[in-house]
Amino acid sequence: MTGDDDAAITADGLRKRYGAVQAVDGVSLSVRRGEFFGLLGPNGAGKTTTLEILEGPREPDEGTATLLGERPWPRNPRLLPRIGVQLQASAFFERLTAREQLATFASLYGVGPRRAEEMLARVGLAEFAGTQAEKLSGGQAQRLSIACALVHEPELGAWTLTTAQVEDQ
Numbered sequence: 001m002t003g004d005d006d007a008a009i010t011a012d013g014l015r016k017r018y019g020a021v022q023a024v025d026g027v028s029l030s031v032r033r034g035e036f037f038g039l040l041g042p043n044g045a046g047k048t049t050t051l052e053i054l055e056g057p058r059e060p061d062e063g064t065a066t067l068l069g070e071r072p073w074p075r076n077p078r079l080l081p082r083i084g085v086q087l088q089a090s091a092f093f094e095r096l097t098a099r100e101q102l103a104t105f106a107s108l109y110g111v112g113p114r115r116a117e118e119m120l121a122r123v124g125l126a127e128f129a130g131t132q133a134e135k136l137s138g139g140q141a142q143r144l145s146i147a148c149a150l151v152h153e154p155e156l157g158a159w160t161l162t163t164a165q166v167e168d169q
């Protein structure tokens with residue numbers, strides 16, 4: 001265990017560079033258990049890169065992070081059942097219905113189909129349970145993606161809401 005027990009997420013001095021682009025330049029933050037925390041910023045500001053470092057798949061150039069008291073890097077399999085993360089782009093099995101999709105994610109975590117059905121209702125997709133993922137609207141697909149990330153009732157959930165900013169010319 002690292003850090004204090006009440007901290008869900010800590011980041012201290014995170015930096016990440018892709019070639020000439022300094023994507024993350026000294027991010028420090030702390031999120032307590034039970035707290036809702038939003039990371040806002042313009043397109044390209046480094047939000048996704050920061051989330052990837054916190055979740056574990058991306059190694060920071062500098063700085064340290066903890067998630068539920070554990071280090072996420074190198075990839076930490078103990079953390080995976082305890083967190084649910086929906087990144088910006090979701091890949092679904094296109095031919096599966098929303099219900100089948102969620103039941104598949106649930107089974108990967110050893111969760112039964114009843115919980116999957118509850119989650120569908122909770123994100124307002126009950127009437128689309130029989131719809132194939134490729135036929136859902138963008139927002140409905142985002143809802144399904146959030147349901148997939150939270151179906152195993154993780155201690156910590158993170159999701160991405162996408163917007164595009166277009167400057168007036």
Ligand SMILES: Nc1ncnc2c1ncn2[C@@H]1O[C@H](COP(=O)(O)OP(=O)(O)OP(=O)(O)O)[C@@H](O)[C@H]1O
Nearest residue numbers: 018021023041042043044045046047048049050088
């Ligand atoms: N895999 C990568 N390789 C090279 N450059 C990358 C990579 N991922 C992101 N970048 C660059 O790093 C910067 C930060 O990108 P990032 O995706 O973290 O931003 P973001 O805040 O999530 O943006 P958005 O609001 O558009 O989702 C951008 O300049 C982007 O072009």
Ligand SMILES: [Mg+2]
Nearest residue numbers: 047048049088
């Ligand atoms: Mg992003």
